[in-house]
Amino acid sequence: MSKISTMNFPDNLKYTRDHEWVRAEGNIAVIGITDFAQSELGDIVYVEIETEGETLTKEAAFGTVEAVKTVSDLFMPVSGKILEVNAGLGGNPEAVNKDPYGEGWMIRVEMSQPSELDTLMSAQDYKKMTGVSA
Amino acid sequence: METSTDTALKSIALTDTHIRLGAKMVPFAGYLMPVSYEGINAEHETVRKGVGVFDVSHMGEFILKGDQALDLIQRVTSNDASKLFDGKVQYSCLPNETGGIVDDLLVYRIDVKTYMLVVNASNIEKDWNWLKRYNTGNVEMHNISEKTSLLAVQGPLAVEVLQPLTEMDLRNMEYYSFGKGKFAGVDNVLVSATGYTGAGGFEVYMENHAAQKIWDAIFASGKKFGIKPIGLGARDTLRLEMGFCLYGNDIDDNTSPIEAGLGWITKFTKEFTNSKALKDQKDHGVTRKLAGFEMLDKGIPRHGYDIKDSGGKYIGKVTSGTQSPSLQKAIGMAYLETAFAKTGSEIFISVRDKNLKAVVVKMPFFHS
Numbered sequence: 001m002s003k004i005s006t007m008n009f010p011d012n013l014k015y016t017r018d019h020e021w022v023r024a025e026g027n028i029a030v031i032g033i034t035d036f037a038q039s040e041l042g043d044i045v046y047v048e049i050e051t052e053g054e055t056l057t058k059e060a061a062f063g064t065v066e067a068v069k070t071v072s073d074l075f076m077p078v079s080g081k082i083l084e085v086n087a088g089l090g091g092n093p094e095a096v097n098k099d100p101y102g103e104g105w106m107i108r109v110e111m112s113q114p115s116e117l118d119t120l121m122s123a124q125d126y127k128k129m130t131g132v133s134a
Numbered sequence: 135m136e137t138s139t140d141t142a143l144k145s146i147a148l149t150d151t152h153i154r155l156g157a158k159m160v161p162f163a164g165y166l167m168p169v170s171y172e173g174i175n176a177e178h179e180t181v182r183k184g185v186g187v188f189d190v191s192h193m194g195e196f197i198l199k200g201d202q203a204l205d206l207i208q209r210v211t212s213n214d215a216s217k218l219f220d221g222k223v224q225y226s227c228l229p230n231e232t233g234g235i236v237d238d239l240l241v242y243r244i245d246v247k248t249y250m251l252v253v254n255a256s257n258i259e260k261d262w263n264w265l266k267r268y269n270t271g272n273v274e275m276h277n278i279s280e281k282t283s284l285l286a287v288q289g290p291l292a293v294e295v296l297q298p299l300t301e302m303d304l305r306n307m308e309y310y311s312f313g314k315g316k317f318a319g320v321d322n323v324l325v326s327a328t329g330y331t332g333a334g335g336f337e338v339y340m341e342n343h344a345a346q347k348i349w350d351a352i353f354a355s356g357k358k359f360g361i362k363p364i365g366l367g368a369r370d371t372l373r374l375e376m377g378f379c380l381y382g383n384d385i386d387d388n389t390s391p392i393e394a395g396l397g398w399i400t401k402f403t404k405e406f407t408n409s410k411a412l413k414d415q416k417d418h419g420v421t422r423k424l425a426g427f428e429m430l431d432k433g434i435p436r437h438g439y440d441i442k443d444s445g446g447k448y449i450g451k452v453t454s455g456t457q458s459p460s461l462q463k464a465i466g467m468a469y470l471e472t473a474f475a476k477t478g479s480e481i482f483i484s485v486r487d488k489n490l491k492a493v494v495v496k497m498p499f500f501h502s
Contacts, residue, residue: 042158042367043175045457046434064486066434068174068457069367097173 007035010101014077014117015126021101022077027114029078032105033065033096036130041067044096047089049074049106055081058116062107065096078116080109146191147283147342148349155363162366163255165192170365177368178459181333182502185289185356186364187349194258194279195339196251202271203249207241210268212391212412214401218243223310223326226399227391228264229408233415234387235394237261238379240328242312250324252284254381268407283345285338287352288364288372290502292335295356300325304336318351320344330369332376332498371456374465377426377497383437384424384453384467392416393469394424422450423475426497428465431490433483435466440484449474452483458499465499466492 013021019037023030038044049063056062056076063074063085086105089095096104111117121129144165152159157168168189170177180186198206207215213226222243228236237257242250253261258279265275287296297304302313302325312326317338324339340348353361370380379385379394391400392415402413429435435455443449455466466483474481477496482489 042170043173043459046432048433066457068371068459069169071434071436 007039008101009035009123009127011123013101013123014120015123016075016077016120017129018073018075019130020075020077022117022120023101024111024114024117027111028083029080029109029111029117030105031077031107031109032100033074034126035100037072038097038100038104041065041070041072043068044093047086047093047096047106049082049085051082051107052085053082055079055112058113074106076109077120078109078111079113080111082107083110084108144192144280146189147345148189148191151346151349152189152363157363157365160366163192165255167192168363168365170367171363174365174367174371175459177362177364178371180360180362181289181331181364181368181372182460183290184360184362185287185291185295185335186362186368187352187356188286188288188364188366188369189283189349190286190337190366190369191283191342191345192255193284194253194255194261194277195282195284196253196262196265197244197274197276197278198249198251198265199274199276200247200272203247203273205271206265206269206273207249207251208404209406210265211239211241212396212400212406212409213241214403215241215243215249216404220245221311221313223312223328224399225310227385227396228261229391229400229406229412230387231408232387233390233408233411235381235385235389235391236264236387238381238385238396242324242326244314255279256382281342283340283342283348285340285345285349285352286329286331286335286369287338287356288329288331288335289333291356291359291361295352295359295361296325296336296338298355299351307336318348320348323348330378331372332378332500332502333372368459370454371459374454374456374467375458375460375498375500377467377499379424379467380454389424389469390415390420393420393422419472421472422469423472424453424467425470425475425479425494426465426467426499427481427483427492427494428463428499429483429490429492431492432464433485433488433490434464435468435483435485435492441468441470442482442484442489443474444480444482446482446489449481460500467497470494 317323450470
């Protein structure tokens, strides 16, 4: 488990109140859950995303993540079409715990309104929201 | 099971020790308790294969003393406490008057006139008032919960860790028996061959002021066996793999011991609260039963999910569920209409908007 003091929130990402992160590459957004989220959830045992190919609006649920003790919904940080789901998580859901911003990514989205990125939080603001002093 | 307000949270003696060890502390049954340290799966495996220590000091302990102590216990509990002898423990429950269960508990016979009852933290006050109401024979009652710490040292290597700390013969201590004596230099420590994990081991009861000394001694002795602190999260996955009931999930004020599969601790050799109605259930059958199931479709069952038959008809509810760390599959317990509660029966768990296939299996799920 990540200790609060060693928690990592990369500056090049945008963050939501529901603890997703977004990495924008042109009009493509790569999305996952934050280090804080994976630490709060504990051991993740199943990531269920069955929305590949669907176009969803910002804040719509795109899947769920099941930890040993709890289940949590995943929400779209931005509107767009889900181009790809990280198939690697099928056999290796613990990648979300081990590498939330790398191997633990969840979906790739073609953004329909890239300006929505401006409504998301910076690493600094997200850190403040979670109460993590780093 | 959750506490109502954070401000009323009680703390256990070793709170600072757990925080120092990196525990995630959460409110549970009115106490701030360690739920995990390095992660539930790793902690679970430590207990199944090695040895780990749970601080379960939130549990309640009552001492009942007097000529009428056994009589009181016999009238309020479902198991037959007259079978106990000095140094013997019994699993039992307190049935209520309307077919449910006030609590499940352990009954320790310390001597012929002295018993210790170990109850769930969330039910301490309820149980105390319940016992008081039935205590017509002037049995002396002491609630020692607040001054008692309890460490559960569980796993196949537990005996190797604890035996060097005491002259009590732990190696030959039978399951569900106990001794009281000097332990890690502390007098009057009670050690019982009990636990809630199915991994073997002991539970160690001490006064709060001795808790740190005993914790440190256990970890020093256990170092070479890779001993680790274990949180309540892994306690839950371990007990569920064994099919052990958790009060508030699998049994409560509205479930009968017969429905819950606790017929083996419900003895009609004596009269006790609601025994006539429970005998009737035992003789004539019940309409629903607690059963174990395994998921066939991918998904994880959780407390409160509905269960349906293949035609979509409601047949029951999940009481506990998790991904089993030892078996690497999703398992659960549920109350099911009796016709569906038999091994091999196909059921469908409503997980969000889907009905996922599962099959009823025998418990325990895990065999060591």
